[in-house]
Amino acid sequence: MIKNFILALTVLFTFQTVASQEVASLVENNRWSIEKAEEWYAEHDWITGANFIPSTAINQLEMWQADTFDAETIDRELGFAEEIGFNTMRVYLHSLVYKADKEGFKKRIEQYLKIADKHNIKTIFVFFDDVWDANPKIGKQRAPKPGIHNSGWMQDPGYPASNNEALFPELEVYVKDILRTYANDERVLFWDLYNEPGNNNKGNESLPLLKKVFTWAKEVNPSQPVSVGLWAWNLTDLNAYQALHSDIITYHDYESPDWHRRVIELLKSHGRPMICTEYMARTRNNYFQNTLPMLKEYNVGAINWGLVNGKTNTIYAWDTPIESGAEPEEWFHDIFRKDGTP
Template sequence: MNKRIISNGFIGLIAGCLFLSCNQGGSADTTWLRGANFTPSTAINQLEFWQEETFDPETIDRELGWAEEIGFNCMRVYLHHLAWEVDKEGFKDRMGQYLAIADKHNIRTIFVFFDDCWNPTYSAGKQPDPKPGVHNSGWVRDPGDLLFTSPELVDVLEAYVKDILETFKDDKRIVLWDLYNEPGNSGYQNKSMPLLQSVFKWAREVKPSQPVSSAVWHNGLTDLNKFQLENSDIITYHNYSDEINHQQAIDTLKKYNKPMICSEYMARRNNSLFTNIMPILKEQGIGAINWGLVEGKTNTKYAWNEPIPDGSEPEPWFHEVFRKDGTPYKQEEVDLIKSLTLL
């Protein structure tokens, strides 16, 4: 039985037009997806991003403008089911506002549903202040530990995923649905398999026009990796290592003969840099989505597990491209990015 969500013809269009040869003219090279994982600098996590009280279109507009100026044309953006659960119509309206702003800046979007990273619990309303010098101190999983203590939550999650997909399933401003970020992280391992399988099933039932995927990120999670690679329309993956390791990962994944996007890379401490990774991805027609655009409340300029409690400046920054005022963290990096993205 053919379990494809979208037609082979559409997959071919994705491969040819988004990554290789559909230059539409203008000052930007539109043949290749590149951009960043985006949270506005005024949001500590997905809930502060999307809740009505703290949704910040002015900051989103300003910061996506900076992205456009350096030739970025795609953002990867995390959602959260709780923001939908407490305000379903408002949440979808704010997604629409975000998409309109991004489209104004010639930026398409990858939306992410679930996530196994960072804090296991969460609540609606005011979010915590950042802990000085701590990477992603306020980021929250979705659904996190609540799924294991309240199994009835799966019904809410199904309704959430299907509502969002039904609402936006033909929206050309969305390039991909990333169904589950890093399943198995936070020690969950194969405990994440049932939700991973379910979210792909729910997406197949809706049949969005856009492709769906879930990125492989850890070689040791063999069962999860197998399911992700076999069921994703586009191969997405995360790699925060140097160019040798990264190329080895690419070579391993090419055997699936599907379009590819690296949906997380660029950790300066780890020698995963714009200078040594981005040219490789462009040359091989692989989408390039680094972690972080503007320094802000997520504190991801600080490295994983290397807090600086006094909040002083890390050297080098772990992630991010721009300072809060829009100036580049490293001008030479931005010059390199523009040389690859602007004609």
């Protein structure tokens, strides 16, 4: 009995080791070469745009659920973006909307892409997210808290769901379905698989899901590149995995130009095209006028946070609430008022 038990364990361990190696090999073998990444980047005009959610939505759930999907506002506000020369929007999806209404969600994604394409705007879709509220719930979303930055934004899949491996199979179905549906769609610029993994003090707890989403993406192997943006220099394990498995290098930087320039110089060592997928925090000396020319100089794509001031309240700084809800003298993020004036 003991011999048989030991033999069974040995076989199981060997199988798991081989399977793990095959998965790692799949992700590594399907990673784009530097040459392929450079060719892809050269095919596009300089990538400029914003992180987009319509002003009528407080979070990803309110943006995508059937009752609150606001095509009219999306159309109008993407028109504002087109008028100033933006060609790309970074847009967050949410797995709970898919779980509740798979076909309806996919129809609304298609509707969004048609509107964006009408305005000559390509889309970066984001799957998972470790930022802000860890308890997303489907249905009616709460009202914004006056003067509070992103008072209703939701993580995806939330916490502790993000490290509950029993939930990974249904997340795999979601990710692969969306990827397969748009794997060859030229309206999708690239796939941002996981926003700021490890945020909210999760650290390496997010590493298993990060590895899984890269695996699922590379099993589908879409025609667009995949990436996960670097955002916190102390998360060394996560950073290494993200940088070494992304087809293109993406990152976030809300600091002043002297720091940001050093980040660009450091990340250039990867030899891959680069896109800054979050920037612009005016009260931290991170403006269009001192950051955008620098990104253009280095041919780094530029996606700032926020387009139209709305329910996300991102005109307020992360750590400087205004309880009265009065407009700050200097907006933190965002470009337009709801009527399209800057």
